[in-house]
Amino acid sequence: MSNDLKTIEPTLFELSRPGRLGASLPGCDVPEREPADLLPGVPLRGGVPLPELAEPDVIRHFLHLSSLNYCVDQGFYPLGSCTMKYNPKINDEAVRLPGFARIHPYQPEETCQGALEVLWQMQSALGAVLGMDAVSLHPSAGAHGEMLGLMLIRAYHDHHGQGKRRSVLVPKAAHGTNPASAARCGYKTVSIDTDARGLVDMGHLRTLLEQHEGDVAGLMLTNPNTLGLFEEDIVEICDVVHRAGGLMYCDGANMNALVGTARPGDMGFDVMHVNLHKTFCIPHGGGGPGAGPVGVKKILEPFLPVPQALRREDGTFTLDYERPLSIGKIGSFYGAFLAIVRAYAYIRHYGREHLAEISENAVLNANYLRARLGKTFEVAYDRTCMHECVFTLKAFKSHGVKALDVAKRVIDYGYHPPTMYFPLIVPECLMIEPTETESLETIDGFITAMESIAREAEENPQIILDAPHTAPVRRLDEALAARSLDLSWSSDRESSASAQGRTTTPGTGREAAATPVCEA
Numbered sequence: 001m002s003n004d005l006k007t008i009e010p011t012l013f014e015l016s017r018p019g020r021l022g023a024s025l026p027g028c029d030v031p032e033r034e035p036a037d038l039l040p041g042v043p044l045r046g047g048v049p050l051p052e053l054a055e056p057d058v059i060r061h062f063l064h065l066s067s068l069n070y071c072v073d074q075g076f077y078p079l080g081s082c083t084m085k086y087n088p089k090i091n092d093e094a095v096r097l098p099g100f101a102r103i104h105p106y107q108p109e110e111t112c113q114g115a116l117e118v119l120w121q122m123q124s125a126l127g128a129v130l131g132m133d134a135v136s137l138h139p140s141a142g143a144h145g146e147m148l149g150l151m152l153i154r155a156y157h158d159h160h161g162q163g164k165r166r167s168v169l170v171p172k173a174a175h176g177t178n179p180a181s182a183a184r185c186g187y188k189t190v191s192i193d194t195d196a197r198g199l200v201d202m203g204h205l206r207t208l209l210e211q212h213e214g215d216v217a218g219l220m221l222t223n224p225n226t227l228g229l230f231e232e233d234i235v236e237i238c239d240v241v242h243r244a245g246g247l248m249y250c251d252g253a254n255m256n257a258l259v260g261t262a263r264p265g266d267m268g269f270d271v272m273h274v275n276l277h278k279t280f281c282i283p284h285g286g287g288g289p290g291a292g293p294v295g296v297k298k299i300l301e302p303f304l305p306v307p308q309a310l311r312r313e314d315g316t317f318t319l320d321y322e323r324p325l326s327i328g329k330i331g332s333f334y335g336a337f338l339a340i341v342r343a344y345a346y347i348r349h350y351g352r353e354h355l356a357e358i359s360e361n362a363v364l365n366a367n368y369l370r371a372r373l374g375k376t377f378e379v380a381y382d383r384t385c386m387h388e389c390v391f392t393l394k395a396f397k398s399h400g401v402k403a404l405d406v407a408k409r410v411i412d413y414g415y416h417p418p419t420m421y422f423p424l425i426v427p428e429c430l431m432i433e434p435t436e437t438e439s440l441e442t443i444d445g446f447i448t449a450m451e452s453i454a455r456e457a458e459e460n461p462q463i464i465l466d467a468p469h470t471a472p473v474r475r476l477d478e479a480l481a482a483r484s485l486d487l488s489w490s491s492d493r494e495s496s497a498s499a500q501g502r503t504t505t506p507g508t509g510r511e512a513a514a515t516p517v518c519e520a
């Protein structure tokens with residue numbers, strides 16, 4: 001079995017036949033002119049060799065290409081930490097309303113009051129769900145929210161004459177974006193150990209706070225953490241960090257475990273982001289657009305970016321730029337507006353009374369999966385989990401099978417693989433997050449598939465090592481494909497591809513694209 005592309009997908013250029021036409025444009029209503037007459041003296045290229053095809057061929061080509069990808073509308077997508085829940089289509093209906101879809105960011109405020117009200121309502125709704133006093137909708141992703149949160153922490157310390165604080169504490173199990181955001185904001189990260197419970201090692205935390213006395217700007221914590229476990233000492237953690245002069249940042253990527261049930265603000269966190277594209281149902285997996293709003297307690301509110309949506313006394317809505325201590329702008333205009341509309345529709349669909357059903361069922365599904373799959377696969381920290389569960393496959397090494405191999409074999413059974421090799425502290429791990437939108441039958445089907453793969457590991461490991469067998473492409477050099485991603489086509493691709501050491505199927509000019517490990 002080779003690692004080459006298994007199928008040869010022709011491009012539109014290769015399907016092209018001279019003289020075929022798929023476009024029907026209205027007739028030209030201005031006098032036709034030669035380009036050279038319109039732009040005299042400008043060196044213009046000649047004709048552009050665009051593909052020539054009939055409409056059905058174009059539609060079939062792109063529909064076929066889209067079927068090569070895997071999405072949650074197709075099947076179970078248990079990619080841990082990414083919350084790949086089903087996205088109700090009613091949210092897209094809301095987004096298509098002309099008052100949202102056809103809006104322009106430079107439109108006068110009095111002509112887009114509805115859109116401004118959505119922003120204001122969303123700030124309030126998220127504040128209520130997270131237990132925070134104010135919310136900025138500007139960040140475009142979780143990582144962007146982390147960066148904003150740390151900028152706010154920094155602005156706060158500067159304002160209080162504590163600008164010299166340089167350390168941010170981050171558990172070793174944290175998502176890679178946490179230390180990256182800290183570094184991006186000029187902080188140095190200090191790693192906290194995980195104890196035998198799978199939680200923050202309180203002894204180590206106390207030692208670190210002493211070692212870095214006067215230097216701690218804050219602590220970034222995911223709760224439930226990246227092992228899917230609730231940080232039971234959270235109140236005490238917030239207390240000791242606050243007493244050391246630091247602020248508490250919550251990575252709210254795992255909010256699906258808490259929404260409607262518990263609020264990070266009540267636990268003692270000062271600032272947090274929440275990934276609307278995870279917990280609040282904006283489609284993701286293709287890379288955007290997402291949204292990572294940030295909620296803060298009163299002490300951080302003055303520093304929030306501009307503008308904030310505001311309701312005036314007369315009930316009209318406006319964008320408030322009069323914020324003297326604001327850190328300024330962190331993006332263009334007002335955030336990923338249509339993404340926010342989707343999430344707002346989703347929150348309103350549940351309403352205050354029913355939001356808790358999301359987290360209750362997400363946690364129930366994960367624990368069902370843990371209890372049943374735990375008979376075949378070793379649970380890394382075997383206790384009641386929250387919305388996801390981490391397994392370690394180190395025992396499979398005796399069959400020569402790694403977590404990566406099992407993840408690839410899952411594809412043959414018709415599912416998206418779980419997240420693998422995260423968190424880094426668990427050897428050979430798979431992180432499985434079923435979400436609340438999956439039925440008992442779906443989860444049972446996945447468990448049966450995993451049990452079958454475990455049997456294969458004993459009886460016929462080669463079939464796992466060669467997987468996937470049914471996917472359009474086999475195993476790829478994912479690191480290389482990600483680093484030198486090239487989505488363009490050119491007729492002389494082959495020579496340039498081999499010059500850069502890419503995998504290319506001879507004669508097609510096309511190369512391997514990677515399956516993402518965790519794209520959320």
Ligand SMILES: *Cc1c(COP(=O)(O)O)cnc(C)c1O
Pocket residue numbers: 081082141142143144175177178222226251253254275290292519520
């Ligand atoms: C997804 C995730 C992030 C980053 O969020 P993006 O929206 O992908 O930038 C951060 N922390 C955790 C725990 C996550 O799962």
